[in-house]
Amino acid sequence: MALAPGQVIAIVLLTAGYTALAGSPSAPFVWxxxxxxxxxxxxxxxxxxxxxxxxxxxxxxxxxxxxxxxxxxxxxxxxxxxxxxxxxxxxxxxxxxxxxxxxxxxxxxxxxxxxxxxxxxxxxxxxxxxxxxxxxxxxxxxxxxxxxxxxxxxxxxPCVKKGGVRFKINGHDYFNLVLVTNVGAAGSIKSMDVMSSDSKDWAPMSRNWGANWYSLAYLSGKQLSFRITNTDGQTILFDKIVPSGWKFGQTFASKVQFN
CATH class of the missing domain: 2.40.40.10 (RlpA-like domain)
Known part of the structure; x- marks a missing residue:
């Protein structure tokens, strides 16, 4: 069984801009x-x-x-x-x-x-x-x-969570590993994209294992936005949730949540 990566260096609470783009909760699940x-x-x-x-x-x-x-x-x-x-x-x-x-x-x-x-x-x-x-x-x-x-x-x-979705950035240059936690509603993620401050295009991320998603682009220290679609089809944009100058090991908490 895999173990969690290194220690959190800092937790930064941001009032990030965000947009709920699409989707609605699924029908009730059967026993x-x-x-x-x-x-x-x-x-x-x-x-x-x-x-x-x-x-x-x-x-x-x-x-x-x-x-x-x-x-x-x-x-x-x-x-x-x-x-x-x-x-x-x-x-x-x-x-x-x-x-x-x-x-x-x-x-x-x-x-x-x-x-x-x-x-x-x-x-x-x-x-x-x-x-x-x-x-x-x-x-x-x-x-x-x-x-x-x-x-x-x-x-x-549905998962009921206190506070917003959180993003912990691990990995290293050219292997940015983002652990997404405290996800409400469906709880699980279908897809995730990233956009850096020096780009106008969304780049898809891939599931590494568990709740970790990765990008092979060089993103170190750049301001980052994430776009997440959960397994119920609801999409939320976390705009500029990671400020420029971030360091590996930091966690960034939004104030927004799936519902």
Whole structure:
């Protein structure tokens, strides 16, 4: 599993110009069946880092309501940031389910397959299983600890976030790696473009892994704007969100959010 890149050097809060360009929320998602286990300890300290590369989940606002998804749900990182409402399925196995409760988690990690074990006996994250390896505090909202693994019902739900979308710039010259966090609504990103202060054209960025997007252009120190389309089709322009003179490792927070 990938770990988050280096430390944040500075967080700069900007009242960026922005434009909501297009799109609207998708239709409600249906309930589906899966299974769930837990990891990371009672304080979820073992969930820090993770394949979405959000780093310290406490600092980034994700807290202890998070989960690692199996291959079919993780979708090569395209599901990073998505939110799911999960309930223990008492109709299948009432012994280990807490009745009448649900918990909402954010996708922050990948649960890798273990093909040395059968899908129904230890290989819980093997293809084609839909499985959530949840942070222990989130799992224990719906399951009895002694059960270990529980059947669940789940559905995608909009992500509710405090504050605006944030951009952390990592990488190096000619490899600008931008980690996008605190994304509301769909939670996940379909596409991302960048425009620098010395250009009039938008340049597409590519997903590196998880919630990281990269550009191979030389952008060091230039004023940057980003254009993001989420997986619900809503597009927002973050105009001049990164000021000139920025340094690698800095995070820039907008005051705007998907809805």
């Amino acid at each position: 589906q069946r899966a299974t769930a286990t837990f990891y990371g300890g009672a304080d979820a300290s073992g969930t820090m880092g993770g394949a979405c590369e959000y780093g310290n989940l406490y600092d980034e606002g994700y807290g202890t309501r998070s989960a690692a998804l199996s291959t079919v749900l993780f979708n090569d990182g395209a599901s990073c940031g998505q939110c799911y409402k999960i309930a223990c399925d008492r109709k299948i196995d009432p012994r280990w389910c807490k009745p009448g409760v649900t918990v909402t988690i954010t996708t922050t990690n990948f649960c890798p397959p273990n093909n040395a074990l059968p899908n129904d006996n230890g290989g819980w994250c093997n293809t084609p299983r839909a499985h959530f390896d949840m942070a222990q505090p989130a799992w224990e909202k719906i399951g009895v600890h002694r059960g270990g693994i529980i059947p669940v019902m789940y559905q995608r739900v």
